[in-house]
Amino acid sequence: MSTWDWQVFCKETTSGDVAPSCFGSGGDITYLDWLLSAWGWTLSVSVLALLVALLLGSLMGILRTTPHRGLVLLGNAWTELFRNIPLLVQIFLWYHVVPALIPPLRGVPSFILVVMGLGLFTSARISEQVRAGIQSLAGGQRMAGLAMGFTLPQTYRHVLLPMAYRIIIPPLTSESMNIIKNSSVAFAVSISELTLFALQAQEETSRGIEVYLAVSGLYFISAFAINRAALFIENRVRVPGMIGGGGH
Amino acid sequence: MIEIKNISKWYGAFRVLTDCTTQVEKGEVIVVCGPSGSGKSTLIKCVNGLEAFQQGDIFVNGTSVGDPKTNLPKLRSHVGMVFQHFELFPHMTITENLSIAQVKVLGRSRDEANERGMKLLDRVGLKQHAHKHPGQLSGGQQQRVAIARALSMDPICMLFDEPTSALDPEMVNEVLDVMVQLAQEGMTMMVVTHEMGFARKVSNRVIFMDQGSIVEDATKEDFFGKPRSERAQQFLSKILSH
Ligand SMILES: Nc1ncnc2c1ncn2[C@@H]1O[C@H](COP(=O)(O)OP(=O)(O)OP(=O)(O)O)[C@@H](O)[C@H]1O
Ligand SMILES: [Mg+2]
Numbered sequence: 001m002s003t004w005d006w007q008v009f010c011k012e013t014t015s016g017d018v019a020p021s022c023f024g025s026g027g028d029i030t031y032l033d034w035l036l037s038a039w040g041w042t043l044s045v046s047v048l049a050l051l052v053a054l055l056l057g058s059l060m061g062i063l064r065t066t067p068h069r070g071l072v073l074l075g076n077a078w079t080e081l082f083r084n085i086p087l088l089v090q091i092f093l094w095y096h097v098v099p100a101l102i103p104p105l106r107g108v109p110s111f112i113l114v115v116m117g118l119g120l121f122t123s124a125r126i127s128e129q130v131r132a133g134i135q136s137l138a139g140g141q142r143m144a145g146l147a148m149g150f151t152l153p154q155t156y157r158h159v160l161l162p163m164a165y166r167i168i169i170p171p172l173t174s175e176s177m178n179i180i181k182n183s184s185v186a187f188a189v190s191i192s193e194l195t196l197f198a199l200q201a202q203e204e205t206s207r208g209i210e211v212y213l214a215v216s217g218l219y220f221i222s223a224f225a226i227n228r229a230a231l232f233i234e235n236r237v238r239v240p241g242m243i244g245g246g247g248h
Numbered sequence: 249m250i251e252i253k254n255i256s257k258w259y260g261a262f263r264v265l266t267d268c269t270t271q272v273e274k275g276e277v278i279v280v281c282g283p284s285g286s287g288k289s290t291l292i293k294c295v296n297g298l299e300a301f302q303q304g305d306i307f308v309n310g311t312s313v314g315d316p317k318t319n320l321p322k323l324r325s326h327v328g329m330v331f332q333h334f335e336l337f338p339h340m341t342i343t344e345n346l347s348i349a350q351v352k353v354l355g356r357s358r359d360e361a362n363e364r365g366m367k368l369l370d371r372v373g374l375k376q377h378a379h380k381h382p383g384q385l386s387g388g389q390q391q392r393v394a395i396a397r398a399l400s401m402d403p404i405c406m407l408f409d410e411p412t413s414a415l416d417p418e419m420v421n422e423v424l425d426v427m428v429q430l431a432q433e434g435m436t437m438m439v440v441t442h443e444m445g446f447a448r449k450v451s452n453r454v455i456f457m458d459q460g461s462i463v464e465d466a467t468k469e470d471f472f473g474k475p476r477s478e479r480a481q482q483f484l485s486k487i488l489s490h
Contacts, residue, residue: 144335149325241383
């Protein structure tokens with residue numbers, strides 16, 4: 001407790017010298033440089049995986065609410081597949097098994113594989129939320145949309161999805177925060193993100209407390225920022241006159 | 249205008265509609281009544297293909313609803329429908345509720361659609377509420393907007409499924425007034441309702457359904473004067489007694 005040494009972040013990683021500016025120069029980097037770059041990797045994996053998850057999760061969730069049995073089956077199978085295998089196992093499947101089965105994927109960087117693994121895993125959970133959101137609207141809204149002459153896709157686009165997404169903002173928020181935390185599995189396939197940084201930096205410097213506190217802080221800030229952004233969006237799209245909608 | 253020919257429908261093994269046949273001529277107002285669960289909603293939703301049926305066919309202005317080649321969205325776009333629970337689009341303002349289908353389905357310009365919407369909103373007496381969202385209106389007001397929304401598509405006929413039964417009693421009349429006015433202007437209407445005052449005032453015929461069948465299909469004079477079936481007599485005495 002007594003001897004916290006935050007200067008460890010100003011040390012250069014090869015020489016061990018303390019850099020006066022705290023940032024490396026002349027080809028060497030400090031632990032601070034490394035920390036920030038690791039944070040960048042964490043954010044990149046998370047944001048890209050979130051995009052994949054939102055896109056595919058929405059698509060699969062929508063399919064599960066259509067009147068077409070084949071599409072419902074596809075959405076259900078997708079969801080069950082990716083939600084019933086542990087995340088870490090899925091990452092290893094993407095890393096070791098998928099490229100072995102599909103030769104063209106052999107050269108794909110592990111960063112992409114991790115984004116796919118984390119994205120598909122999360123897409124199953126988002127599919128579940130999108131389905132629940134659409135089904136919470138009951139059949140009346142769908143019929144009202146169709147009765148106006150909208151096609152089924154138009155009914156989803158203009159009637160069902162705008163309300164369904166509003167309803168599921170809270171669970172989507174926690175899913176987005178989870179993805180930041182879950183991105184730590186990327187260390188298992190050697191992506192130089194925050195968790196891998198923590199493991200290696202504490203090994204090299206023996207300053208585990210400082211390293212882990214800094215890494216925890218960055219995870220917290222990232223997840224918290226997502227939470228605030230979601231709250232902002234939730235307020236922006238609030239419908240006047242709805243329950244909890246605070247009309248005027 | 250609407251020809252319903254020997255319609256039968258099953259939910260699994262359960263037969264909801266049994267061989268229903270009737271027709272609605274241009275300008276006619278038909279009231280459909282009957283006990284809960286008798287299949288009134290199901291029948292009226294078959295007319296614009298919101299519910300599928302397994303036997304028989306329905307023709308709207310000569311177009312077959314049962315034919316898989318029929319463009320159902322197009323057919324529905326000129327059959328207005330009003331629901332028991334209004335079903336306005338809650339995330340849109342009243343103006344948007346009235347214009348969106350005109351723009352997306354009929355291809356009208358936004359200005360044209362807004363103008364038409366405002367005219368209809370004025371007609372149902374709600375012009376000053378145009379900027380609000382449905383959740384900010386009373387039930388009666390929402391249902392009047394729903395009628396205006398259906399009218400915005402210039403429908404050739406209108407279907408109503410218990411338009412007043414979810415309303416507080418003091419709001420029933422404001423909706424019925426709009427419907428009576430529509431009927432008097434010559435709109436072709438098929439109305440599921442237990443408002444017998446409305447039936448007496450503007451309907452041409454009354455259809456009584458029981459257990460999925462059309463038990464009685466009579467002029468309103470005959471229906472209220474001397475309904476033939478015992479079930480219809482019982483039903484009438486029950487709803488007219490309160
Ligand atoms: N999706 C469904 N699956 C199975 N049975 C259904 C379904 N929808 C309706 N039914 C049954 O079909 C019958 C007719 O229902 P319908 O809603 O048409 O009756 P209704 O005359 O409109 O009754 P109400 O006056 O209560 O509105 C009822 O027995 C109902 O339980
Ligand atoms: Mg009904």
